[in-house]
Amino acid sequence: MVTADRLQYDMLFRYLVGSLSGVMWEQTSRSLPWFAAAIPLVVLCVPALGLLRLGDDAAASLGSRVNRARLGVLAVSTLLIGAVTGPCGPIAWVGFLAPVMARRLRPHASVRSWLPWSAALGALVTLTADLAARLAFAPVETPLGAWTALSGVLAGAILLRRRASA
Numbered sequence: 001m002v003t004a005d006r007l008q009y010d011m012l013f014r015y016l017v018g019s020l021s022g023v024m025w026e027q028t029s030r031s032l033p034w035f036a037a038a039i040p041l042v043v044l045c046v047p048a049l050g051l052l053r054l055g056d057d058a059a060a061s062l063g064s065r066v067n068r069a070r071l072g073v074l075a076v077s078t079l080l081i082g083a084v085t086g087p088c089g090p091i092a093w094v095g096f097l098a099p100v101m102a103r104r105l106r107p108h109a110s111v112r113s114w115l116p117w118s119a120a121l122g123a124l125v126t127l128t129a130d131l132a133a134r135l136a137f138a139p140v141e142t143p144l145g146a147w148t149a150l151s152g153v154l155a156g157a158i159l160l161r162r163r164a165s166a
Helices: 006-017 025-029 032-052 056-061 066-088 094-105 111-135 144-165
Strands: none
Touching: 006 144, 025 066, 032 056, 032 066, 032 111, 056 066, 094 111, 094 144, 111 144
16 A cells, blocks of 8 residues: 555555445355355355354364354355455445344344344345445545444444343
8 A cells, every 4th residue: 555556556455445346246246156055055154053053062062163164154255255245345334233233133043044034134234335435425435444433333333231131
């Protein structure tokens, strides 16, 4: 960043905070094979996620190899995060907001139903934040990651306040 000219600096800054501006279908199509590889792996991780949700001791007593399951889930998560982060940069807080919203909307559901809800709500959060980034201060476009971080921090503060009062 120190040696970059103004244009390179602006592009690098937008990438580092996460932005969909300038992302074309060609770039997104490069991510599709990674998603195609990850979807069956996510399906394989669902039972492990259900057991890990019970806690390490309970999962181990039910026959799960906790460390191996956690490492597998982490590897699949890394694959999915890398496929998204490649074209648009790290879009902060979506991974926090979407699962929390899915659990709030369907509190008694299983991991199997939370995953698609989390994916859909993550897309909705990203779309809403992108619209805000493009329209709030038009014609200037603000970084998408700033809007998702703002909404994530607000949601986190609300959750902490509710937990403290409960």
